[in-house]
Amino acid sequence: MSTQLRTPMKTALGLGSAKQGLHHFMVQRITAVALLLLVPWLLWLVLKLVTLDFAAAHALLAQPWNASLLLVLVIAVFWHAQLGLQVVIEDYVHGKGSNLVLQLAVKLFCFLGAAAGVLAVLKIALGR
Amino acid sequence: MSANARPLSPHIQIYRWQIQMMTSILHRATGIALAAGTLVLLCSLLALAAGPERWADVAAFGRSGLGTFLLLGWTWSLAYHWLNGLRHLLQDLGWGYRIEQFVRNGWLVVAGSLILTILVWVCVFAQRGGA
Structure with a gap:
């Protein structure tokens, strides 16, 4: 008599893909398109910042449109970085422990970076 | 060497150098560099x-020798990753896959990234006045 209580059908079902693979691909592309548009704007912003003193730089970034675009940029940058670094680690780091530690470190760094960046932009935009 | 010395699939050192492998490796390398470079933004x-x-x-560090060197590397990484990222998105749409096109737009990205970097830093040096 079989010791397994599950039916053979129950054991066989649900062993396909996790239906999650496309999500990584899509978000990587969506953030890529966002950054494709935002990076030229960032370049314009940085080249302008080079010529400005603190007060003028602060005022420039505090403008609602600039602050909004910066918020989107910060979130897109750290999300895109997390997705990219995740794949690099998956490909080259084969130790189970080191893979886990690195993946965790990347995710925590990216979350922290995004949180700190968003907070800084909000403080510039709303403060003073 | 493992116990049974079966032939392995060829690895990087077996292949003739070609632009296709370089653009791919550089995309990852510049991606990693830019991830570290998010610290500049932050x-x-x-x-x-x-x-x-x-x-x-921050301004003083940006004007220092080390700061300028890092920012220069970061600019090129960003220019390269941006251009090659655009190339990857176009490839996702099925564009530029014929071998001669693939090789040509690979070189275009490499040349374009260098030209963009030079242009940006000409602007920077012109605006911040000398060093």
Whole structure:
């Protein structure tokens, strides 16, 4: 008599893909398109910042449109970085422990970076 | 060497050097560099939020030798990753896959990234006046 209580059908079902693979691909592309548009704007912003003193730089970034675009940029940058670094680690780091530690470190760094960046932009935009 | 010395699939050192492998490796390398470079973005924003003293520190570091060197490398990484990222998105749409096109737009990305970097830094040096 079989010791397994599950039916053979129950054991066989649900062993396909996790239906999650496309999500990584899509978000990587969506953030890529966002950054494709935002990076030229960032370049314009940085080249302008080079010529400005603190007060003028602060005022420039505090403008609602600039602050909004910066918020989107910060979130897109750290999300895109997390997705990219995740794949690099998956490909080259084969130790189970080191893979886990690195993946965790990347995710925590990216979350922290995004949180700190968003907070800084909000403080510039709303403060003073 | 493992116990049974079966032939392995060829690895990097077996292949003739070609632009296709270079653009792919550089995309990952510049991606990693840019991930580290997010610290530049983060430090600048936090400094601007913190006040004039911190902002002056960031500006001073940006003008230092090491700062300029890092920012130059970061600019090229960004220019390359941006252009090659655009190339990847176009490839996702099925564009530019014929071998001669693939090789040509690979070289275009490499040349374009260098030209963009030079243009940006000509602007920077012109605006911040000399060093």
